[in-house]
Amino acid sequence: MHFIFSDEVVLLFDFWSVHSPAGMALSVLVILLLAVLYEGIKVGKARLLHQALMSLSISTSQQLIEETDQNSSSSDPTPVSRTHLRWFLCHFGQSLLHVAQVVIGYFVMLAVMSYNTWIFFGVVLGSGVGYYLAYPLLSMT
Amino acid sequence: MGHFHHMGMSMGMSSGDDNSTMAPSHHHPTSSASHSHDHMMMMMPMTFYFGFKNVELLFSGLVINTAGEMAGAFVAVFLLAMFYEGLKIAREGLLRKSQVSIRYNSMPVPGPNGTILMETHKTVGQQMLSFPHLLQTVLHIIQVVISYFLMLIFMTYNGYLCIAVAAGAGMGYFLFSWKKAVVVDITEHCH
Numbered sequence: 001m002h003f004i005f006s007d008e009v010v011l012l013f014d015f016w017s018v019h020s021p022a023g024m025a026l027s028v029l030v031i032l033l034l035a036v037l038y039e040g041i042k043v044g045k046a047r048l049l050h051q052a053l054m055s056l057s058i059s060t061s062q063q064l065i066e067e068t069d070q071n072s073s074s075s076d077p078t079p080v081s082r083t084h085l086r087w088f089l090c091h092f093g094q095s096l097l098h099v100a101q102v103v104i105g106y107f108v109m110l111a112v113m114s115y116n117t118w119i120f121f122g123v124v125l126g127s128g129v130g131y132y133l134a135y136p137l138l139s140m141t
Numbered sequence: 142m143g144h145f146h147h148m149g150m151s152m153g154m155s156s157g158d159d160n161s162t163m164a165p166s167h168h169h170p171t172s173s174a175s176h177s178h179d180h181m182m183m184m185m186p187m188t189f190y191f192g193f194k195n196v197e198l199l200f201s202g203l204v205i206n207t208a209g210e211m212a213g214a215f216v217a218v219f220l221l222a223m224f225y226e227g228l229k230i231a232r233e234g235l236l237r238k239s240q241v242s243i244r245y246n247s248m249p250v251p252g253p254n255g256t257i258l259m260e261t262h263k264t265v266g267q268q269m270l271s272f273p274h275l276l277q278t279v280l281h282i283i284q285v286v287i288s289y290f291l292m293l294i295f296m297t298y299n300g301y302l303c304i305a306v307a308a309g310a311g312m313g314y315f316l317f318s319w320k321k322a323v324v325v326d327i328t329e330h331c332h
Contacts, residue, residue, distance in 0.1 A: 106307075
């Protein structure tokens with residue numbers, strides 16, 4: 001099989017069938033945004049993890065300082081469990097983001113597998129634009 | 142014209158892949174598709190579908206025909222995706238552990254006036270033939286193979302199997318990265 005230039009393609013789902021240049025342009029735009037979203041999710045996951053670690057480590061150190069300042073024998077378990085709950089929720093959100101990344105990655109791969117050159121250009125351009133927009137945000141904190 | 146083109150694409154699609162290691166299988170070339178439009182068989186589905194009849198899975202002997210077999214395949218693919226995520230996390234941990242070790246080699250070196258000095262060389266990282274590097278290579282090969290298998294499973298366009306891949310990846314990430322993130326939090330607290 002080889003790449004072809006064509007205005008007709010069926011992408012991913014039965015209802016997504018393209019017959020005209022206008023439809024092809026719209027489909028390329030959608031695929032481009034999908035690739036941009038994929039790159040964005042990659043950066044977003046890393047940033048979310050970093051922010052969660054920073055906030056949770058700050059909160060746990062503050063709790064330790066408070067506990068040593070209070071110098072009380074009655075240990076209060078609720079701050080620790082609240083931190084655990086926050087960490088659990090954050091990690092659950094990270095996992096959902098990971099599932100979204102996996103699914104979108106496979107969708108983009110299947111779109112490229114249609115062997116339509118316009119779609120492939122859309123994927124490549126979208127990955128480039130997504131990387132260009134998202135990766136500076138990675139080192140911004 | 143679009144009809145032939147579409148069927149030609151579907152007939153020859155499975156042999157086309159940018160992965161050069163995938164051998165072309167038993168599908169007809171596109172030129173012979175033009176005279177067989179009476180019995181139009183979609184051997185490679187190109188859109189998502191939900192079904193469990195006559196689903197070929199990766200290998201020639203592995204065909205799913207019943208709901209029970211589909212359930213078993215769902216569980217197997219789910220576990221495979223979970224194992225893939227765990228393998229990724231395990232490789233990261235192994236790499237970090239093996240690179241932390243800094244080896245100091247001290248060698249006696251003759252100095253001036255006949256004295257003997259100890260010269261210390263510091264080596265960081267891995268040698269080519271060290272066991273951690275060989276282990277990483279073997280695990281990398283396994284990871285590449287499993288990732289291609291998961292891609293090929295997703296390429297069957299079967300809705301149940303694709304959901305199994307995505308759910309397994311999510312569950313694997315949730316279970317294995319949880320521990321890794323906690324460990325990272327403790328060990329890299331002072332940065």
